[in-house]
Amino acid sequence: MSPTVNLGISSFGFAFGEDRDVATSAGDYVDNPERVINWGFRTFHRAPDDTHATQLATEASRRALERSGTTAAELDLVVLASSDLPEYSYRDEAAALARCLGVERTQTLFLQEGCGAGVHGLYYVAASMTMQPEINRVLFIAVNRVSEFHRNRMNVVNAVLSDAAAAVVIERGRSSNRWLATEQFTEPENCDLLRVDFGGTVNPLPPQGWSSRTAPGGHEAIRARFGDDPATLQRFLRNRYRRLVEVIDHACARAGLGREDLTHLIYLNDSATSINAVAEPLGIPLEHTNAELAPDHGHMGAADQLVSFGQLLERGELSSGDIVVLCGISTERWSATLLRV
Amino acid sequence: MSEPRTSHHTEEITRLTVEWAAEILEEPEVTARDNFLDLGGHSILALRLCRYAAERFGVEYDIMTLFENDLATAAEDLATKVSAAPSNPDGRV
Incomplete structure (x- = not known):
């Protein structure tokens, strides 16, 4: 069970890049736009060239702070x-955000573990609030701003x-949208799979x-890693979903709950079939x-x-x-x- | 003269592959010349197609072949595996 720490989300703020139509944009990114269109996404958000992660995160943060009536000083x-x-090497992006928000002499943390950081990052919030009773209000931000120089947003996965934030x-003592537990684990074998070289x-x-437009994408990375080993590829693909159910079971156990207590599932923004592959074993309907x-929205990385x-x-x-x-x-x-509404 | 047994196998497995892909992808217009990924297929759907093959033949599609070729080629590859499977000494489909 988790140590008793009573914290919940009091407000949300979002910032999105400009809406772009997938069907009319796919040809700008890939040679086979039909394949992308058939994934089923209608819209994605593309930040203007001069809008980067810190600006998106700042905009979302200001909205969340305003909605909860919280000042940066609090x-x-x-x-x-x-x-x-990150926008720059050798810079703490959390510090850059704090400066934009006018937050002074306050603890900050920068997480870079990829798309799951918007989920497991809440553990570090809860852990900090458990260890430091003086922490009462926390701002947690998940942002994804694709660097199109480095990545082709339509051929990675x-x-x-x-692009969004x-x-x-998060406030101590808040009973609604209450954090119950976070669980995570890593299997490092294939950690290079989606790296940019x-x-x-x-x-x-x-x-x-x-150019990222013509560079090999995620499919080529899969082929390079598993092309000669179909059994391992099968196991890798199956484990993606099995491990999700496993980590959810761990979180339930940590919170003293069972699968039957879960009413809703929010996975990363994937196809309905993939989301259902996680929801179905848990008995959660796709609706x-x-x-x-x-x-x-498309897949907004950690912000999904x-x-x-x-x-x-x-x-x-x-x-x-x-x-x-x-x-x-x-x-x-x-x-x-796990969160209780 | 009768046709070689493997060509019957390939024909039947190709028919089933197209039928299964159409069902899984909810796309009635699938043909053997289509590529699974181009039709909107992805890993979880490929695994479902593999499960269908395993339940029917005891062997599965090679997922990379399925991803990178047309359905006819994936079916042909599966037919070869079916014929070679030790649990299927008669090569029955």
């Missing part, structure tokens, strides 16, 4: 989870990558003429998931789950007492967070 902790490249104010210390610069919201949770609340699709599981996968990291 924050005791700022946690930023970013699932794409079977979802259109999208979701911010939440350039921009780090091994290969600081791409070769001349290299109680993010399947209907996903096609209008909090955007969906906030939007389901706004639409009145969640009721007091519902138990919602947020779950996701970074490359080889599975995570789940």
Whole structure:
């Protein structure tokens, strides 16, 4: 069981890049747009060239703070989870966000574990509030701003990558949207699968003429890793879903709940079939998931789950007492967070 | 003269592959010349197609073949596996 810590989300704020139509944009990114269109996404968000993660995160944060009536000075902790490249090397992006918000002499944390960081990042909020009783108000932000120089947003995974930020104010003693538990684990074997080969210390610069538009994508990475080993590929694909159910079971156990207590599931913004592959073993109907919201956003990296949770609340699709599981996968990291509405 | 047994197998497995893909992808217009990914297929649907094959033949599609070729090629590859499977010494479909 989790140590007793009573904290809940008091407000949400979102910031999205400009809406773009998938069907009319896919040809700009890939040579086989029909394949992308058939994934089922209608819209993705593309931030203007001069709008980066810090601006999206700042905009979402200001909205969340305003809605909860919280000033920057009242924050005791700022946690930023970013699932794409940072704007600069050798800079703390959480500090950059704190500066934009006018937050002074306050603890900050920057998470970079990929798309699941919007889910398991809540653990670090809860852990900090458990260990430091003086922390009463936290700003948690999950942002995804695709660097199109480094990545082709339409050929990494079977979802259109999208630019957005979701911010939440988390308060001690708040009984609604209450955090119950977070569980996560990593299986590191395939942690290189979606890496970009350039921009780090091994290969600081791409070769001349290299372009993300024509560079090998996620499918080629799968072929390179598993092409000669169909049995391992099968196991890898199956385990993606099995591990999700496993980590959700762990979170339920941590919260003293069972699968039957879960009323809603929010997975990353994937196809309805993939979302259902997670929901079905848990006995959660597809209507109680993010399947209907996903096609209008694309995959917003770490921001997916909090955007969906906030939007389901706004639409009145969640009721007091519902138990919602947020779950996701970074490359080889599975995570789940349980919240009681 | 009768046709070689494997060509019957391939024909039947191709028919089933197209039928299963149409059902799984909810796309009635599937043909053997279509590529699974181009039709909107992805990993979880490929695993479902593999399950259908395993339940029927005891062997599964090669997922990379399914991803990178047309359905006819994936079916042909499966037919080869069916014929070679030790649990299927008669090569029955």
